[in-house]
Amino acid sequence: MLAVKAFATAVLKDSGIGSRRSALSRRVAPGLARLLAGALLVVGLLGETPSNAASNKVRITNLSDVGFGTIANLNVDAVQSQSVCVYADTNTSGYNVTGIGAGPGGAFQLSSGAASMSFDVLWSSSPGQNSGTQLTPNVPLTGQVSSGTHQTCSNGPATTASLVVVLRSIALSSAAAGTYNGTLTLVIGPE
Amino acid sequence: MDIARYLRLSALCVAGLLASSAAEAATQGSLGATSTGSISIGASVPNRVQISGLSDVSFANQDPATAALSAQNICVWSNTSTKGYNVTASGSGTANAFTLANGALTTPYTVEWAQTSGQSSGTALATGTALTGQKSTATNALCASGPSSTASLIVKMSTASLQTMQAATTYTGTLTLVVAPE
Numbered sequence: 001m002l003a004v005k006a007f008a009t010a011v012l013k014d015s016g017i018g019s020r021r022s023a024l025s026r027r028v029a030p031g032l033a034r035l036l037a038g039a040l041l042v043v044g045l046l047g048e049t050p051s052n053a054a055s056n057k058v059r060i061t062n063l064s065d066v067g068f069g070t071i072a073n074l075n076v077d078a079v080q081s082q083s084v085c086v087y088a089d090t091n092t093s094g095y096n097v098t099g100i101g102a103g104p105g106g107a108f109q110l111s112s113g114a115a116s117m118s119f120d121v122l123w124s125s126s127p128g129q130n131s132g133t134q135l136t137p138n139v140p141l142t143g144q145v146s147s148g149t150h151q152t153c154s155n156g157p158a159t160t161a162s163l164v165v166v167l168r169s170i171a172l173s174s175a176a177a178g179t180y181n182g183t184l185t186l187v188i189g190p191e
Numbered sequence: 192m193d194i195a196r197y198l199r200l201s202a203l204c205v206a207g208l209l210a211s212s213a214a215e216a217a218t219q220g221s222l223g224a225t226s227t228g229s230i231s232i233g234a235s236v237p238n239r240v241q242i243s244g245l246s247d248v249s250f251a252n253q254d255p256a257t258a259a260l261s262a263q264n265i266c267v268w269s270n271t272s273t274k275g276y277n278v279t280a281s282g283s284g285t286a287n288a289f290t291l292a293n294g295a296l297t298t299p300y301t302v303e304w305a306q307t308s309g310q311s312s313g314t315a316l317a318t319g320t321a322l323t324g325q326k327s328t329a330t331n332a333l334c335a336s337g338p339s340s341t342a343s344l345i346v347k348m349s350t351a352s353l354q355t356m357q358a359a360t361t362y363t364g365t366l367t368l369v370v371a372p373e
Contacts, residue, residue, distance in 0.1 A: 068234035
């Protein structure tokens, strides 16, 4: 990286305009040439070429609401999965994801009046999955890598990760009858 | 534009906006040092009940001079807001009568129900008629956690019934219980 900066500085200094440039150039030309040569040598030794640095910015899109409808069988898990777009402009395309529910302390909880029902959130860094790593509320799941090449996946892969919401049978069979609602917030951070 | 047409168009526009807002509740993240998105989650749990923990009843070598009684603790779970339910019993005799039979030989029995466990008497059931207003204390559909049983099923044979039975003869029958949410 130091070599790249030296190279850029040398070029900028060589782009001046005006009559003073010739005299100045004559005085500094040998030094510039040496600097340029040295910079190129270091670049060559490092095997690197000048490139744009990663911005360390991330983005999550393509999220959809989850509607389970009326759950007829309370003795089996109810599962809803969706493929989403996570873009990570980092050196490794790495990111972490944190889930926050609407229950106390960010718990993954739906409510129906005074009644509540817990749910699980699973995450996979591949799209099209029905299972993944279980998220703990407010705790980042680290070490995820995105294959996204565009911040909204409008080109390259259309989706890069899977979000899975699960209502466990033990929660369903313990819940009072009613209509339950809640929210899930997902925070993506760069890695 | 006449007033009726204007009102129709306005109603359609409002309906369209409402439908759009409901479908677009999820929020997408923006590009930044962190990115936050959110979704809403909805589910509806219908009224459900479950009866479990039932055991067969057997009266073996019953003395006709002594009334027979079998009481068992069972689990009834209801997920309604009141945990309420009703129970309907039916036998395998003629017109679903509570009778035991061996060929043409029959003898009656009675069925009682209590909404608490550990009881040896309760409310008499009539075949095909729901006993309403029952409440469960179950917190798990199979009573695997919380109370292990919530109700009592009592089957009785009177001495009069026993004395009509033929000795050394096995009488059998089936009792069906249907539980419904309230």
